[in-house]
C-alpha cells in the first residue's frame with residue numbers, strides 16, 4: 001500500500017492542565033472518507049484543527065506526506081464549519097473568486113488579468129457543481145442555510161485542496177436539505193479525489209457517508225480529576241456497503257459492546 005497521507009503516532013493535545021486527546025494512533029490514505037463521532041467536547045474539532053494547522057499536537061508525531069504537519073493552514077487543506085463563513089458584502093461569485101484570491105495573492109486577495117479570468121471561470125464551474133449556478137449574483141443574506149453551506153463548500157473546493165475538513169457542516173440544516181448535501185459531498189469527494197474528515201453528531205450520517213468511522217472516547221476516567229485523561233479513537237471501523245445496509249445492527253452492537261481498541265500502556 002502507498003505511504004499514508006496522514007500518520008498520527010501517539011498524538012496528544014493538552015490545554016494547560018486539561019488533557020483533551022491522548023495516544024491517537026492512525027494512518028490515513030489518500031481517498032479515504034473518515035467520519036468522526038463522539039461526545040461533545042471530546043476533541044473532534046481539535047483533531048481537525050491539528051490537521052488544518054491552526055493547532056499543534058502537544059505530544060507524539062503528526063505527519064502529512066511523511067513530513068511534520070505544517071504549523072499553519074495551507075492550500076492542500078480546506079475547511080468548512082457549521083456556521084456559514086462567507087463574506088456578507090460579496091456576491092456568491094465574488095465570494096468564491098475571493099477564496100481563490102486569498103490563496104494565490106494572500107496579502108490583498110486581489111487577482112488581475114488572466115489569473116482573475118481563470119478564477120472566475122473556475123468559480124462558475126464549481127458553483128454549477130454545487131448547485132448555485134443560478135445564484136451567482138445573489139448576496140449571502142439572500143440565500144437559504146443550505147445554499148450558504150454550498151457556497152462555503154465551493155470556497156473550500158476552488159482552492160483545490162487534497163484534504164477537506166468538514167466540522168459538522170450540515171448540523172444546522174433541515175433533514176431534507178441534509179440529504180441533498182450528502183449527495184453533493186459524495187459527488188465532490190469522487191470528482192475531486194478528496195480525502196475527507198468530517199465531524200458529525202449523527203451516527204447514521206457517519207456510517208452513510210464515510211468509508212471509515214472513528215469514535216472518540218475516553219478510556220481512562222478519574223472521577224476526582226475529570227480532565228486528567230483525554231480521549232482516544234476507541235473504535236476505528238471500516239464502513240463497507242454491507243455496513244451501510246446493516247446500520248441498525250451496527251448501532252446496536254456499538255451501544256452494547258466494549259471498545260475494540262483496548263487501552264494499552266505504550267510509552
Ligand SMILES: Nc1ncnc2c1ncn2[C@@H]1O[C@H](COP(=O)(O)OP(=O)(O)OP(=O)(O)O)[C@@H](O)[C@H]1O
Nearest residue numbers: 015018020038039040041042043044045046047199
Ligand atoms: N483554545 C482552547 N483553549 C482551551 N481549551 C480549548 C480550546 N479549544 C478547545 N478547548 C477545549 O477542548 C475540548 C475539546 O474541544 P473540541 O471543540 O475539540 O470538542 P468537540 O469534540 O469537537 O466538541 P463538539 O462536539 O461539542 O463540537 C473542550 O473541552 C474545549 O473546551
